[in-house]
Amino acid sequence: MSKYDHIQEAAYEANRQLPKLGLVLFTFGNVSAADRDLGVFAIKPSGVPYSDLSPEKMVIVDFEGKTVKGKLRPSSDTLTHAVLYKHWPNIGGIAHTHSTYATAWAQSQRDIPIFGTTHADHNTVDIPCAPPMNDEMILGDYEYQTGFQILNAFRDRGLNYEEVEMVLIGNHAPFTWGKTPEKAVYNSAVLESVAQMAYLTEQIRNDAPRLKDSLIKKHYERKHGPHSYYGQ
Numbered sequence: 001m002s003k004y005d006h007i008q009e010a011a012y013e014a015n016r017q018l019p020k021l022g023l024v025l026f027t028f029g030n031v032s033a034a035d036r037d038l039g040v041f042a043i044k045p046s047g048v049p050y051s052d053l054s055p056e057k058m059v060i061v062d063f064e065g066k067t068v069k070g071k072l073r074p075s076s077d078t079l080t081h082a083v084l085y086k087h088w089p090n091i092g093g094i095a096h097t098h099s100t101y102a103t104a105w106a107q108s109q110r111d112i113p114i115f116g117t118t119h120a121d122h123n124t125v126d127i128p129c130a131p132p133m134n135d136e137m138i139l140g141d142y143e144y145q146t147g148f149q150i151l152n153a154f155r156d157r158g159l160n161y162e163e164v165e166m167v168l169i170g171n172h173a174p175f176t177w178g179k180t181p182e183k184a185v186y187n188s189a190v191l192e193s194v195a196q197m198a199y200l201t202e203q204i205r206n207d208a209p210r211l212k213d214s215l216i217k218k219h220y221e222r223k224h225g226p227h228s229y230y231g232q
Contacts, residue, residue, distance in 0.1 A: 004042065004069060007033040008058040010093075011042035014181035015058075018097060019050045021189050029097040030075040032061075033181040034085050036092070039063055041085060045072035065144070076143060083147025084177065088161045093181030095188045098173040101195035102188075105129065106168035112194060114211050115201045119194045120219035123164055127191065128153055132170040150175060166191045 002008075010033035018024040018031065027050070032043035042058040059070030065082035067074060075081075081094045097103075105112050111126040112119075119127075130153035137145040150167050153159075165187045166176040176187035201208045 002069075003038065004035075004040070004060050005055070007035050007040070007042040008055040008060070010181050011044065011058045012053055012055040014093065014095070014185050015044045015053055016050060017182075017185045018095070018188075021185070023097040023099045023185075023188055023192060024050070025098070029095070029099075030077055030081075031095045031181050031185060032075075032078075032081045032085075032093065034092045034094075036089070040068055041081060041094075043078055043081060044075050045070070046075050048072065077146075079141065079143040080146040080150075080175070083144060084150065084175075087147075087151055088177070090162055090179065091177045091184075092179050093184035094175065094177045095181070095184040096173065096175050097188050097192075099188065099192040099195075101199055102168060102174040102192050103172075104199065105195050106173050107171055109170045112168070112198045113208075114216060115198055115208055116211055117215060117219045118197060120211055120216045121223050122187075122190050122194070122220075123166075124216050124220045125159070125164060127166055127168065127194065128157060128159065128164065129168040129170055132172075146172075 014031040018029050027047055030044040032041045034041040040060050040062050042060055045057050045059050059072055059074040060068040061074050061078055062068055063082050063086040065079040077096050084094055109129055111129050113126050130149050133149055154161055165178050168174050174191055176184050176191055178184045178187055
């Protein structure tokens with residue numbers, strides 16, 4: 001038994017969900033699971049097909065991005081995860097995919113407008129798209145700077161990472177997070193669904209109106225408010 005077994009198992013199970021939910025192609029994605037008390041997280045090894053994964057192959061990394069345990073190279077996105085864990089203390093899982101519709105919105109450098117109640121069940125704002133990196137950041141430590149690209153977007157917009165658990169990276173793809181890796185994956189699936197619905201909404205009506213504030217408030221609070229009661 002290893003003190004890391006629980007997060008390796010959690011990361012393994014969460015990563016296995018990505019292809020099952022249609023959120024990744026080949027190895028285009030990763031999920032990590034953190035243990036705050038140990039100051040480490042487990043993450044998918046780089047380039048390993050999902051069908052070849054096992055809990056033992058999950059690489060243990062600290063919040064500085066240094067490998068603590070594992071024979072395989074951790075995901076190329078490891079430093080992005082490390083930055084978010086280090087600066088946002090209340091998250092326990094992070095997911096990154098290149099799911100089709102969410103990535104298309106990211107490539108368009110557009111926020112996803114809040115058109116309907118499905119969106120409002122999970123967010124009260126448009127899903128933010130962080131602006132593309134400047135050249136200095138791109139030429140620096142790219143994956144490390146991607147973490148700050150996310151942090152800066154939330155700071156500049158005054159967003160709370162515990163309320164908005166998803167972001168698009170301009171010209172890149174989505175990242176999501178949550179208190180657990182399972183929640184991070186759930187948020188990735190929700191984001192992809194909302195991104196698809198928003199795309200189709202604009203195809204049907206290119207001047208579709210945003211959801212009314214009263215409906216946004218109602219739908220979010222019935223699921224997340226102090227007197228929440230929603231469940232299907």
